[in-house]
Amino acid sequence: MMQTIKDAKILTNRGFISVDERTTSIIIRDVDQKHEDYEKIITALDNPTPQVSINARIVEVTDNISKELGIQWGAVVKPTPQTQIGGTLISEGLGEFTGKPLAVNLPAAVGAGAGGSLGIGYISANALRALDIQLSAAESTGQGKVISSPRIVTMDNQKAVIRQGKKIPYETISQEGTKTEFVDAALELIVVPHITPEGTILMKLEVKKNEADFSRTSGTSQVPTIDTNEVETQVLINDGDTLALGGIYKKNATTSENAVPGLGDIPILGWLFKKELDTDVTTEILVFITPRIVK
Structure with a gap:
C-alpha cells in the first residue's frame, strides 16, 4: 500500500510516509x-483479501459406473507420455470453457491405457446432490469408493495443493552399499483460484498423476519407470459448481482358482479338476473439485 501511495504522486515535498x-x-x-486523497486510496486498498474454499473428492469407480454419472464432459486433454524420474512433460493450451450448460457431451475418456485422455467436465450445484446419491449407491454395491475428501481454504490468487498418494520404496546398490530410496506415486492437484468481478471463479488448474512401473526399470539400481500424466488448464466456473476430472485409469490383474469341490484336492490328479482364472479389472479415478467463495 505504501508503494501505491508513492506511485500516486500525491505526497508533497513536506510529506512523510512510513510503515509500522x-x-x-x-x-x-x-x-x-x-x-482526503489519502483517505480515498486507503479505503480502496484496505479491504480483506477474499478467500476460496476448495472441496475435492477423489473417487475410484468401475468403468461402467463412470459413464452413468451424468457428467457433462466439455473438454478432453491428451496426457503426456511416460517419462523417467526427473523428467517433466506438460500438456498445455486447453484454453477456457465456462461453467454453463455445454453444447458438447463427450464421454468420460477415450479409453484406458496409454492412449486414454483426461476429460474435464462440469456439474451444476443443483445436480451435485444427485451425484452424491449415485456415488453412495456405487459404494454400497462395491462398484466404487471414495479414496479421500480433502478440503482446503486459500486466498484469492494464492496456490492450493491437494495431494493423494504414497511413497514407494526401492533399493539402489552402490559402492557404499545398499540404500533404500523412495519414488512418489501420487495424484497431485494444484489450484490457483481468482474471483472475477462477476462473482465467478477462474481456476488455474494443474493435474499430475504419477505411477511407478516396476516391470520396466532403468540402470543397475533398478529405478522404476514413472508413468506420468500432466495437464495444465484454466477453467471459469460458477461459485459452488463442481469441476470433474476423468480419464485416469487403473488396471488391476487378479488370479483366482476355480476347482471342483473334493476332486480338486486329490493329490497328483487334482489339477485335472481345477483351473486358474486371470481377470483384469479396469477402474477409473474421478476427481471432483468444488470451489466456493468464503463470505
Whole structure:
C-alpha cells in the first residue's frame, strides 16, 4: 500500500510516509489539503483479501459406473507420455470453457491405457446432490469408493495443493552399499483460484498423476519407470459448481482358482479338476473439485 501511495504522486515535498510492521500500520504526515486523497486510496486498498474454499473428492469407480454419472464432459486433454524420474512433460493450451450448460457431451475418456485422455467436465450445484446419491449407491454395491475428501481454504490468487498418494520404496546398490530410496506415486492437484468481478471463479488448474512401473526399470539400481500424466488448464466456473476430472485409469490383474469341490484336492490328479482364472479389472479415478467463495 505504501508503494501505491508513492506511485500516486500525491505526497508533497513536506510529506512523510512510513510503515509500522509491528502493528501493520501506515503512518502518513502531510499538509491538510492532501488528507482526503489519502483517505480515498486507503479505503480502496484496505479491504480483506477474499478467500476460496476448495472441496475435492477423489473417487475410484468401475468403468461402467463412470459413464452413468451424468457428467457433462466439455473438454478432453491428451496426457503426456511416460517419462523417467526427473523428467517433466506438460500438456498445455486447453484454453477456457465456462461453467454453463455445454453444447458438447463427450464421454468420460477415450479409453484406458496409454492412449486414454483426461476429460474435464462440469456439474451444476443443483445436480451435485444427485451425484452424491449415485456415488453412495456405487459404494454400497462395491462398484466404487471414495479414496479421500480433502478440503482446503486459500486466498484469492494464492496456490492450493491437494495431494493423494504414497511413497514407494526401492533399493539402489552402490559402492557404499545398499540404500533404500523412495519414488512418489501420487495424484497431485494444484489450484490457483481468482474471483472475477462477476462473482465467478477462474481456476488455474494443474493435474499430475504419477505411477511407478516396476516391470520396466532403468540402470543397475533398478529405478522404476514413472508413468506420468500432466495437464495444465484454466477453467471459469460458477461459485459452488463442481469441476470433474476423468480419464485416469487403473488396471488391476487378479488370479483366482476355480476347482471342483473334493476332486480338486486329490493329490497328483487334482489339477485335472481345477483351473486358474486371470481377470483384469479396469477402474477409473474421478476427481471432483468444488470451489466456493468464503463470505
